[in-house]
Amino acid sequence: MGEYAQRRLIRKIDLERFLSTVQFNPTPIVNLEQYTTSERIASIMLYIAAYTNNDIMGKCILDLGCGTGRLSLGAAFLGAESVLGVDIDRAVLKVAVANAKNVALASSVDWVNGDVSVVNGCFDTVLQNPPFGVQSRNADRAFLAKALTSGRMVYSLHNHPEMDKRLIGMLKSSGTGLFEVQPSIFLKRFIEQHGGVIRAVYAMLMSIPKMFDFHTKIRHDFVIDLYVIESSIIK
Ligand SMILES: C[S@@+](CC[C@H](N)C(=O)[O-])C[C@H]1O[C@@H](n2cnc3c(N)ncnc32)[C@H](O)[C@@H]1O
Numbered sequence: 001m002g003e004y005a006q007r008r009l010i011r012k013i014d015l016e017r018f019l020s021t022v023q024f025n026p027t028p029i030v031n032l033e034q035y036t037t038s039e040r041i042a043s044i045m046l047y048i049a050a051y052t053n054n055d056i057m058g059k060c061i062l063d064l065g066c067g068t069g070r071l072s073l074g075a076a077f078l079g080a081e082s083v084l085g086v087d088i089d090r091a092v093l094k095v096a097v098a099n100a101k102n103v104a105l106a107s108s109v110d111w112v113n114g115d116v117s118v119v120n121g122c123f124d125t126v127l128q129n130p131p132f133g134v135q136s137r138n139a140d141r142a143f144l145a146k147a148l149t150s151g152r153m154v155y156s157l158h159n160h161p162e163m164d165k166r167l168i169g170m171l172k173s174s175g176t177g178l179f180e181v182q183p184s185i186f187l188k189r190f191i192e193q194h195g196g197v198i199r200a201v202y203a204m205l206m207s208i209p210k211m212f213d214f215h216t217k218i219r220h221d222f223v224i225d226l227y228v229i230e231s232s233i234i235k
Helices: 012-020 039-052 070-077 090-102 139-148 165-173 185-193
Strands: 060-064 082-087 109-113 123-128 151-159 178-180 196-209 219-231
Touching (some): 012 039, 039 070, 039 123, 039 151, 039 196, 039 219, 060 070, 060 139, 070 082, 070 109, 070 123, 082 090, 090 109, 139 151, 139 219, 165 196, 165 219, 185 196, 185 219
Parallel strands (some): 060 082, 082 109, 123 151
Antiparallel strands (some): 178 196, 196 219
């Protein structure tokens, strides 16, 4: 473990600070929906996994579509036993490797270049921020299906089903930045058909900077849902 790895409770603000040192992808590919998870969303996700559900410390973690490694490195920072990050894009993995060196966690994470379908193994916990399917319809489904046959617990980010101004207002004024909401009926059906039981869904406000030419605003704010799922396939 590198010098940054934690074995005790750390403050969310310190986790967020650590995650902000994990660099963005400088050359994002639109078709792969290479948005980096904001440090705020990544820290909430990792905090729930680590400290509400005890699914990080001492556990074997799989990060599907790891990008520049924010979730992988966050899990290693919180004291995961092992972390495997998988991404289809070789260039983004080079950034992940450099990020790992930069935060002294190079020996704590293994990186694999390939499609999610190449993964074969059992993990305690899967973390993922899959492509939402904006560019390629239902791209998140292959990630969910693979996650449910790979990990006992799955933490997966998905687009909130509809633009809900009331929810956005509540999230903006909430201290915690999250609200428990109902799952989308389509995702619920898919998850149950693939052996998953949804334990909770948390809505959060995500903000991404203008990255591609078709983005018309400097920042795009939208609601993202964190699904906490238990797999009945992996015990
Ligand atoms: C929304 S980004 C999330 C990146 C990173 N996990 C993060 O949280 O910042 C989705 C990632 O999935 C990767 N990806 C897309 N399709 C993939 C596939 N079929 N197999 C593996 N990775 C894929 C993309 O290259 C991209 O890095």
